[in-house]
Amino acid sequence: MATVHQSNGHGEAAAANGKSNGHAAAAAADWNFAGGKDGILATTGAKNSIRAIRYKISASVEESGPRPVLPLAHGDPSVFPAFRTAVEAEDAVAAALRTGQFSCYAAGVGLPAARSAVAEHLSQGVPYKLSADDIFLTAGGTQAIEVIIPVLAQTAGANILLPRPGYPNYEARAAFNKLEVRHFDLIPEKGWEIDVDSLESIADKNTTAMLIINPNNPCGSVYSYEHLAKVAEVARKLGILVIADEVYGKLVLGNAPFIPMGVFGHIAPVLSIGSLSKSWIVPGWRLGWVAVYDPTKILEETKISTSITNYLNVSTD
Numbered sequence: 001m002a003t004v005h006q007s008n009g010h011g012e013a014a015a016a017n018g019k020s021n022g023h024a025a026a027a028a029a030d031w032n033f034a035g036g037k038d039g040i041l042a043t044t045g046a047k048n049s050i051r052a053i054r055y056k057i058s059a060s061v062e063e064s065g066p067r068p069v070l071p072l073a074h075g076d077p078s079v080f081p082a083f084r085t086a087v088e089a090e091d092a093v094a095a096a097l098r099t100g101q102f103s104c105y106a107a108g109v110g111l112p113a114a115r116s117a118v119a120e121h122l123s124q125g126v127p128y129k130l131s132a133d134d135i136f137l138t139a140g141g142t143q144a145i146e147v148i149i150p151v152l153a154q155t156a157g158a159n160i161l162l163p164r165p166g167y168p169n170y171e172a173r174a175a176f177n178k179l180e181v182r183h184f185d186l187i188p189e190k191g192w193e194i195d196v197d198s199l200e201s202i203a204d205k206n207t208t209a210m211l212i213i214n215p216n217n218p219c220g221s222v223y224s225y226e227h228l229a230k231v232a233e234v235a236r237k238l239g240i241l242v243i244a245d246e247v248y249g250k251l252v253l254g255n256a257p258f259i260p261m262g263v264f265g266h267i268a269p270v271l272s273i274g275s276l277s278k279s280w281i282v283p284g285w286r287l288g289w290v291a292v293y294d295p296t297k298i299l300e301e302t303k304i305s306t307s308i309t310n311y312l313n314v315s316t317d
């Protein structure tokens with residue numbers, strides 16, 4: 001119970017503290033919410049967020065100094081003038097705005113026509129058809145991560161398998177949601193393939209999902225059909241779903257073709273994260289998605305899709 005020092009509202013407490021600015025001071029109160037100062041949101045920034053580290057480094061760099069500053073780890077392709085999205089895309093967005101039909105609140109899961117368009121696009125890469133209901137539109141790939149992690153964290157004691165090296169937003173979001181993280185390694189000598197053999201030893205009955213990032217950030221590798229098939233088989237054996245972060249699906253380095261994890265959705269269910277940000281060079285448009293590749297309807301039965309819908313129905317976009 002908080003001990004709140006009573007005041008008559010006319011500055012008595014302030015006077016007792018030797019302050020007389022005309023406002024009652026609340027200096028000596030024991031606030032019930034003060035425990036939050038040691039909580040994950042208050043303390044995680046510098047540890048878990050790559051943005052926090054980047055902002056810190058940027059703040060210490062003197063742009064007008066004698067040496068030029070080269071951003072060697074740039075995640076925003078749009079800052080380079082050579083990269084510009086198609087003028088047709090810009091025209092289509094401008095024209096849509098001008099109709100006045102899209103200034104309304106959209107459904108939390110996205111506009112039906114936009115969901116259909118993404119479903120049609122993604123269906124080209126897999127041997128079955130996705131429907132609009134399989135697509136959840138999000139504010140970039142980042143919100144897709146923000147949606148999936150709490151859905152998986154609903155079960156007390158759940159854990160998730162993440163790649164090392166990886167994309168740190170997953171660790172940060174898991175920490176916010178008290179979802180335990182277990183890491184598996186990517187093997188440099190094997191083109192940064194997943195150490196598939198290690199997965200069984202780190203997983204247990206509380207493991208809900210594993211993440212693959214393909215094409216990979218930060219390693220740039222692109223996984224082969226055989227490797228992805230192996231991942232799907234292990235996921236099935238472990239009884240876990242595969243989160244496939246495919247935001248770089250159209251930015252492939254080298255000659256290996258990109259194969260969507262959804263191709264193996266009949267072996268283990270897949271939640272794929274996609275985004276316009278990198279592939280269409282418009283990160284500021286903040287459009288991404290979670291695509292549900294679930295031809296055997298496991299994610300429907302286990303209410304993962306319902307949980308995603310319910311999450312998005314109370315989110316801001």
Ligand SMILES: Cc1ncc(COP(=O)(O)O)c(C=O)c1O
Binds near residue numbers: 217275277
């Ligand atoms: C692997 C990976 N996933 C997700 C994201 C977030 O995507 P978005 O910029 O669309 O929010 C990024 C952005 O850098 C990324 O590299």
